[in-house]
Amino acid sequence: MAEEKLTTRAEDFSEWYNQLVLKADLADYAPVRGCMVVKPYGWALWENITSWLDKEFKATGHVNAAFPTLIPMSFFEKEKEHVEGFAPELAVVTHGGGQELEEKLVVRPTSETIIGYMYAKWIKSWRDLPILIVQWGSVLRWEMRTKLFLRTAEFYWHEGHTAHNNAAEAKEEMYRILDIYERFCLEEAAIPAIKGTKSDTEKFAGAQITTSIEAMMWDKRALQSGTSHYFGQNFAKAFEIQYLDKDNTLQFAETTSWAISSRIIGAMIMVHSDDQGLVLPPRLAPIQAVIVPIYKKDDEKVKVMEVADRIFMELKAAGIRIKMDDRDNVSSGFKFNDWEMRGVPVRIEIGPKDVEKESVALARRDRPGREGKTFVPQVGLIESVSALLVDIQAALLQRATEYRDANIHDVTSYDELKEVVKDGWAFSYWCESKECETKVKEDSKATTRNIPFDQPAEEGVCIVCGKPSKRKVYFAKSY
RNA sequence: CGGGGCGUGGCGCAGUCCGGCUAGCGCGCUUGCUUUGGGAGCAAGAGGUCGGAGGUUCGAAUCCUCUCGCCCCGACCA
Structure with missing residues (x-):
């Protein structure tokens, strides 16, 4: 619950961010160094992100699968650049069942190696290609400095791993995914991310080409918000992913991998949110609109709740993710601030005056305080709330785009x-x-x-x- | 890994330098009444053995030694 004011962004941006994540109820510190607990509200947000991406991946022919968390240490030594890149941040399992293991196991920091191994087993013929698999899960990297969502030891993501029978198709895949990531940022997260190619020093360990989408945060620092890699035959050679081509020649496969992680939540916070708290784009917000009923006496409560309940049912039936805040132990003023802290895009206030006038007060989160309030008739509320959600979504993108371009x-x-x-x-x-x-x-x-x-x-x-x-x-x- | 900060009811802190009586305060929590259109008020309650271990002492949250953990700032990274 949000009890008090945030440190402002201008005072201390890093502190503002830390407080916001906790107070907006997105996540909490876990008892393990660098790890976080994603709380139900934060996870609901993540689910909205993942379900959109999952739908897009499936629409482009990808399928989901699961690979193990533990990877034999020796796998990491097969690709030179890859091992050099990841060695410093590996967590290693040395014991199991009370016995020291013969071969140490690595908690996956990414799954190219184990998936490469499996692909080598599965791919024999050009007819087996392409193979387009996505894994949803978490990975672990022993980070030196951590921050909730932005850089935690364990984080959540999807990793796509594909294998193809020619370079052009693999590169096409890399770009296709990057386009999906860009659309996700623009259409869903309202973040104007920039697509491009990484320099040699910035590219992924083991990649031939790394592409990324880069976004500008409120403090004007850049955040890599998604990546898509083309490996050429690097991993295919390391893991012997080979197949017989149409002309009966043995070929190495061309592979790619790509990811967006739970870090994107950090990006959304740092792009849109303000000194009152979280601001979420309506398309991803777990709660798009919240109803705050206002009343003094019991007879008022009956009348107000009757209208509030009716509106709740109507908006819910219309597919709007709506919440009724019927808490009796906090004041309405508290609720206003509380929902602003949690970033709910639209607040619907219904009091005795509204019952009388057949109106409601609509408050838009992207313009906090009283300035964002308007009074609208109850008739046609589905349309006015829907339109407002669309408007907020567009306003957030526009504001972020102008900010980016100005800087x-x-x-x-x-x-x-x-x-x-x-x-x-x-x-x-x-x-x-x-x-x-x-x-x-x-x-x-x-x-x-x-x-x-x-x-x-x-x-x-x-x-x-x-x-x-x-x-x-x-x-x-x-x- | 280097530098800094911090571990005291659920949260935030005071007390620690200059050991001493029942370990305080704010928020939150519980109950009741009054409240409710921008973070409500009053009253009565519940709740801690002071991160952990060892030591000094008649006596330790406070002094000493060791240890664990977390946060922030720098070198690596989605």
């Missing part, structure tokens, strides 16, 4: 770049060399986020070294 700056000199990334993103030409990328990181703590797919027609020169450059990249401090 991305085209820069043409290195000094300008260093200045801009202190409080925003810089967009500039870059020669794609590791040296220039490292220099920027050392000088300003900003890293390359991604090289967006949409590029200007003309070419330019690298912001750091001045050599000719064909593509522009985003530089920003990131989470």
Whole structure:
């Protein structure tokens, strides 16, 4: 329950975030270092996220399956870059049933290796391809510094793993998924994420190409909100995923993997929420509208509840995710603040005056306080609430888009770049060399986020070294 | 792993430097009455042995040693 005010974003953004997650009832700290408990309200939000994605994956031919949590240690040693990337953050099981294990087992930090192993077993012929499997579950990475949702030791996600019989199709798959992720961000989460390619230093351990969607948080830091990788034949060679092609030649498969994690909840918080608490996009909100009945005496209560109950049933029947707040032990003022803290998009207040006038008060969460309140007739309320939900969804996306665009700056000199990334993103030409990328990181703590797919027609020169450059990249401090 | 902070009823804290009598306070919780259109009021209650272990002492939340854990800031990452 939300008892008191939040630290404001301007005071201390990190503290604001920590308090918000707890007070909005999304998650709690678990008794294990770096781990979180996702509370029912947070999980309901996650379920709305996953069900949309699940539907999209199935619509594009993917199927779900489950692979084990424990992976033999030796699997990690088969792909050189992969093991180097993940070795520092592995949790290892050394004992089982009171005995020391002959081969240590790793708690999966990601499942490329064990799925690669299984694919090698399953794939024999070109007829077995493509194979398009998604696993929903959790993984564990021994993180040094953790934060609820954004970076926890254990986190929840889906990981898609596909195998194909040619590179073009595998790359197409990578881009197809990235498009789904982008649509999810735009249409569902109201986050204007930018699609692009990761630099060599930022790409996934073992990938040939890593693409990402990058979003700007309220504090203007970037958050990688989804990734899609093309592995070429790296994992196929490490795990011997081979098949006989139509011409009877032995070929290595081309594989991909991709993921969006529970971190996306952190992104939604940091993009939309305000000093009153959580703000959720209506399409994903577990509760889209809450009814707060207001009354003084018992005879008022009877009349108010009669109307409130009727409206509740009507809106519920219309498919709106609605909640009746009939708590008798807290004041209506408390309820207003409480539901604002929890980010419910629309609040419907029904009091004696509304019963009389056959109206209700509608309050929209994206404009907190009294400013967001309007009075509308009870007749046609389904339509007015539905329209308001659509309007809020659009307003959140628009506001986030304007904010993002206002804080991305085209820069043409290195000094300008260093200045801009202190409080925003810089967009500039870059020669794609590791040296220039490292220099920027050392000088300003900003890293390359991604090289967006949409590029200007003309070419330019690298912001750091001045050599000719064909593509522009985003530089920003990131989470 | 380095730096900082913190472990005292469910939550937030005071008390710790300068040991001492019944370990306080706010919020929350329970019960009752009055309240309810922007975080209600009064009254009566319940609830802790002070993160853990050892030590010093007549006496330890307080001093000493060890230990466990959490949070924040930096180097790695969805």
